[in-house]
Amino acid sequence: xxxxxxxxxxxxxxxxxxxxxxxxxxxxxxxxxxxxxxxxxxxxxxxxxxxxxxxxxxxxxxxxxxxxxxxxxxxxxxxxxxxxxxxxxxxxxxxxxxxxxxxxxxxxxxxxxxxxxxxxxxxxxxxxxxxxxxxxxxxxxxxxxxxxxxxxxxxxxxxxxxxxxxxxxxxxxxxxxxxxxxxxxxxxxxxxxxxxxxxxxxxxxxxxxxxxxxxxxxxxxxxxxxxxxxxxxxxxxxxxxxxxxxxxxxxxxxxxxxxxx
Amino acid sequence: xxxxxxxxxxxxxxxxxxxxxxxxxxxxxxxxxxxxxxxxxxxxxxxxxxxxxxxxxxxxxxxxxxxxxxxxxxxxxxxxxxxxxxxxxxxxxxxxxxxxxxxxxxxxxxxxxxxxxxxxxxxxxxxxxxxxxxxxxxxxxxxxxxxxxxxxxxxxxxxxxxxxxxxxxxxxxxxxxxxxxxxxxxxxxxxxxxxxxxxxxxxxxxxxxxxxxxxxxxxxxxxxxxxxxxxxxxxxxxxxxxxxxxxxxxxxxxxxxxxxxxx
Numbered sequence: 012x013x014x015x016x017x018x019x020x021x022x023x024x025x026x027x028x029x030x031x032x033x034x035x036x037x038x039x040x041x042x043x044x045x046x047x048x049x050x051x052x053x054x055x056x057x058x059x060x061x062x063x064x065x066x067x068x069x070x071x072x073x074x075x076x077x078x079x080x081x082x083x084x085x086x087x088x089x090x091x092x093x094x095x096x097x098x099x100x101x102x103x104x105x106x107x108x109x110x111x112x113x114x115x116x117x118x119x120x121x122x123x124x125x126x127x128x129x130x131x132x133x134x135x136x137x138x139x140x141x142x143x144x145x146x147x148x149x150x151x152x153x154x155x156x157x158x159x160x161x162x163x164x165x166x167x168x169x170x171x172x173x174x175x176x177x178x179x180x181x182x183x184x185x186x187x188x189x190x191x192x193x194x195x196x197x198x199x200x201x202x203x204x205x206x207x208x209x210x211x212x213x214x215x216x217x218x219x220x221x222x223x224x225x226x227x228x229x230x231x232x233x234x235x236x237x238x239x240x241x242x243x244x245x246x247x248x249x250x251x252x253x254x255x256x257x258x259x260x261x262x263x264x265x266x267x268x269x270x271x272x
Numbered sequence: 273x274x275x276x277x278x279x280x281x282x283x284x285x286x287x288x289x290x291x292x293x294x295x296x297x298x299x300x301x302x303x304x305x306x307x308x309x310x311x312x313x314x315x316x317x318x319x320x321x322x323x324x325x326x327x328x329x330x331x332x333x334x335x336x337x338x339x340x341x342x343x344x345x346x347x348x349x350x351x352x353x354x355x356x357x358x359x360x361x362x363x364x365x366x367x368x369x370x371x372x373x374x375x376x377x378x379x380x381x382x383x384x385x386x387x388x389x390x391x392x393x394x395x396x397x398x399x400x401x402x403x404x405x406x407x408x409x410x411x412x413x414x415x416x417x418x419x420x421x422x423x424x425x426x427x428x429x430x431x432x433x434x435x436x437x438x439x440x441x442x443x444x445x446x447x448x449x450x451x452x453x454x455x456x457x458x459x460x461x462x463x464x465x466x467x468x469x470x471x472x473x474x475x476x477x478x479x480x481x482x483x484x485x486x487x488x489x490x491x492x493x494x495x496x497x498x499x500x501x502x503x504x505x506x507x508x509x510x511x512x513x514x515x516x517x518x519x520x521x522x523x524x525x526x527x528x529x530x531x532x533x534x535x
Contacts, residue, residue, distance in 0.1 A: 076463035080512075167466040172456040178449035185442060189346050192441060213453060217491055221325075 062261035063138050066254070067100045070142055074149055081164045082157040091152040099148065103141045135254045169207075176213055177203035180223065183216060187246065188239040197234045205230045212256040215249075224250040318383045318397055322405050323376070336372065336412065340365040343413040347423065350438040351431040364422035365413070372412050379404045409487045443481055447493075451476040454494025461522060462515050471509045475501050484534040495526045496533060 075092050078084070084092070146165075150158045181198045184190060190198065211224055225248040232240055324332045344361050347353065353361070382400050386393040413419045427435060454476070455469050464472070476497050485493065498505065502523070506516060 073460070073463050076514075077465070080463060080465050164465060168459055168464070168469075171452070171466075171469055172459070175449065175452035175456040178445070179453050182446040182449045185445070189342055189349065191349060192438075195445060213457075214491060217453075218488070 061104070062258045063104055063134075064097070064100060065261050066138060066258060067104075067141060067145065068097060071095065071100065071145055071149075074146060077164055077168075078149060078153070078157075078161055081160050082153060084157075088152060092149060095145070095148055100141065100145070103144060104137075135252065135258065138254065138258070172210070173203045173206040174199070176206055176211060179213055179217060180226075183223065184243075188235065188242050190239075194234050198231060201230050201234065202226060209250075210253040212251040212253045215251045215256075222247050222249050224248065316388050318386045318388060318394060318401065319380050321388050322401050323379070323408055325408075336369060339411060339413065340369055340419075343419055347427075347435060350435050351427060353431075357426050360422055360426045361419065364417075364419045367418045368412050371418070372407065375404055375407070406486070415484075447481040448477060450490060450493050451497065454498065457494075458498075458519070458522070462511075462518050464515070465510075468510050468515075472498075472505065475504050475508060480535065482533040482535050486532065489529070489532050492526050492529055493533070495523060496530055499523045499526060499530070 075095075078092060079089065082088075150161055153161065177199045180202055181190070181195050184198065185195060205226060216222055216224070223243075223246050228240070228244070231243060235243060320326075327335070344358070344365060347361065348358075379401055383393075383397050386397060388394065407414075423435070424432065451473060455464070455472050458464065458472075459469065476494065479497050479501065482493070498519070502520070505511060505519070511519065
């Protein structure tokens with residue numbers, strides 16, 4: 012086939028026609044986002060596990076284990092806690108295909124927004140919401156004093172994680188920008204405060220010294236020198252959210268070991 | 273058993289071959305073109321992948337130069353260097369850079385033309401590439417560098433002590449961060465109380481940092497230390513049987529890795 016000029020009227024027409032056709036025909040079948048592959052006859056097929064379910068089950072086991080260790084519980088309390096299980100999570104998880112609120116399924120806007128299919132319920136926002144509901148459900152069985160004990164333990168754990176992650180990030184920045192001991196100390200406090208409420212997947216940063224999370228310049232600029240600020244600006248910044256990354260990994264990994272604590 | 277993942281190609285991916293064909297860049301029915309979109313192709317050279325690590329050669333060279341300046345900056349930050357000392361260090365850093373690029377060019381010429389999708393070549397050439405790869409990972413100015421040797425003879429006793437103290441503080445900071453983040457990660461696998469976390473941290477920090485640590489192994493350091501101190505953890509940490517059993521199971525992930533650390 013001889014190369015032709017893209018600007019030839021014939022080619023422009025052809026391209027327009029291709030765009031029109033491709034935007035009219037959606038790849039989904041019967042309105043579903045997933046095309047199931049056909050397995051050869053007689054072959055056993057392992058369906059992918061729902062990562063959201065695995066993730067929430069682990070959260071449930073960990074939270075229950077923490078409550079049992081932090082509070083003095085009666086037999087009835089333990090029984091109540093153990094009554095919350097997979098069935099409750101399954102009830103809360105969204106069913107069917109993800110909602111397409113306000114998203115056109117056909118036409119040019121859809122063409123430009125083509126996205127990989129998403130397993131039902133694999134939505135970090137929704138999962139965080141279910142996590143909070145789950146926490147509430149578990150602590151509903153506890154007395155006010157016990158609830159406060161659990162809340163304190165969770166906050167301590169989150170603070171510890173923020174401080175640890177901040178220290179790792181400062182240590183990575185130290186390798187790149189050469190910080191003084193005072194700078195390390197100030198940055199650690201500022202970054203730990205910025206990390207509050209966030210959970211990053213730190214391995215991405217520690218394994219490759221090429222990235223930092225998207226720390227706003229305002230968090231660090233008062234601590235860094237002008238040369239360090241320039242270097243900070245030049246470094247690639249990507250925020251790898253832990254939940255999103257773990258959900259992606261769970262789609263391809265073996266299910267998590269289900270530990271009952 | 274076959275694992276079937278749900279597949280849905282985005283529309284641009286579906287019609288990309290057609291657009292290329294329209295632009296006259298390929299035949300519409302070209303099997304090569306279709307295959308290109310059907311499976312990932314690693315056309316990158318072995319040298320590009322392992323040594324340059326996705327960077328351009330220019331960016332890589334700039335990075336090496338910046339690091340040599342960084343090393344001197346680190347010394348200057350702690351000690352007041354006079355002009356002679358500074359010149360000696362700069363000369364040593366240049367020597368290290370020259371020595372590095374001599375090796376760099378040799379390896380580059382040996383692996384020239386081989387791409388990452390040639391598995392046999394990858395395996396055959398790894399022994400040639402790996403020493404340089406390690407050097408890039410660890411940094412050119414490690415303990416065996418000319419810079420470090422010159423530093424010891426150029427700085428006076430007080431300056432050397434200042435520098436060594438500052439370096440020890442920096443390394444300890446990174447070590448503490450590594451231990452703390454291991455415990456934070458562990459809290460996502462085993463429910464730990466605040467007291468248990470503090471005890472685990474204190475046990476871990478009582479270990480000395482390894483003398484040599486490959487950057488790729490940094491992620492494992494915390495778990496290796498936990499493995500080495502499992503007997504103390506059993507007695508001192510307050511972890512119950514369920515927690516300990518799970519910890520021991522998790523430590524299985526790093527079994528056999530201890531040999532990569534020099535204590």
